[in-house]
Amino acid sequence: MRKILSFMLILLLLFAMTACGQTNQNETGKSGSTDADLSVEIDESTEETELASEDGSSEPSIKEENTMKAEFDFEKKTVTLNSGYEMPINGLGTYSLHGDECINSVKSALLNGVRLIDTASAYGNEEEVGQAIREAVSEGIVQREDVFVTTKIYPGDEMKNPTQSIQACLDRLNIGYVDLMLLHHPDPNDVESYKAMEQFVKEGKIRSIGLSNWYVEELTEFLPQVDTVPALVQNEIHPYYQENDVIPYIQGLGIVVQGWYPLGGRGHTEELLGDKVISEIAEAHGKSSAQVILRWNLQKGVVVIPGSSNPEHIQENTELFDFELTEDEMERINALDRGEKHDWY
DSSP states (O other): OHHHHHHHHHHHHHHHHHHHHHHHHHHHOTTSOOHHHHHHHHHHHHHHHHHHHHTTOSOOOHHHHHTOOOOEETTTTEEEOTTSOEEESBOEEOTTOOHHHHHHHHHHHHHTTOOEEEOOGGGTOHHHHHHHHHHHHHTTSOOGGGOEEEEEEOTTHHHHSHHHHHHHHHHHHOSSOEEEEEEOSOOTTHHHHHHHHHHHHHTTSEEEEEEESOOHHHHHHHGGGOSSOOSEEEEEOBTTBOOTTHHHHHHHTTOEEEEESTTOOTTTHHHHHTOHHHHHHHHHHTOOHHHHHHHHHHHTTEEEOOBOSOHHHHHHTTOOSSOOOOHHHHHHHHTTOOOOOSSOO
């Protein structure tokens, strides 16, 4: 009997000890892990995340991809847009060119190695620009794929009927496709017009799309309403109106900046080219004032499209890659900023 009682007492003690151990295990962690075990799991997880980041196996977010600043390739004289297409960083603006003067100027530019031609519906010269390019192709001066053509649709009636207006630009140019199409100014129908351009991109009739005369406030409101980040924003930029707050903002979004009126524009070119600071820098490099201004833009990451009908000036405006402005010279020109806009846009 004593043996039986002793055996029962031993069983009771063993049961109590087992229950106590289980309670202690549960208090240590719900899954039975100790603090040390949890620490090891967390450290391993963190290490895996860090390794994925370091070896590049984790893909960047869409936002990260779209905010990579485009860098100029000064050897190739191009920049790669966020659409994936290469664009020349200097070209010809055709704002004031019409008729035979326009045709001859565009062909002269192409003969001198210019591969970026800027036009717009509002300029009233898309037909001449298209004719000049077709003639240059037929004469063996260039191939169509070597020429980057930009055009724009205008606010008001054109943006009320964007699909019709975009197609009209393509028809007038008659060069197969447009490399870049911009909305010329903000407009109540600009979002709808931009989405119409997006559709033309899907159809292969336009390669890249962007905006003209959009600034920080306008971009902040506009961008959340569209699916495609603009490839380029084109604004007035010259030493007297530098947009030093706007340019970095746009570039920070992964958007290329292009400057119209780089030499000051209507009625202001003579004063700008004669500016003492610019003239002194030009003399030091054995260059013209125009070349110094255009080079200053390029070193700020701004594509330039100076307009001219003079073949000598057109050629001169291409000779921008055999010299470089010093930091001091860049700062001297930066100090000329007056916030002086030369057109109403």
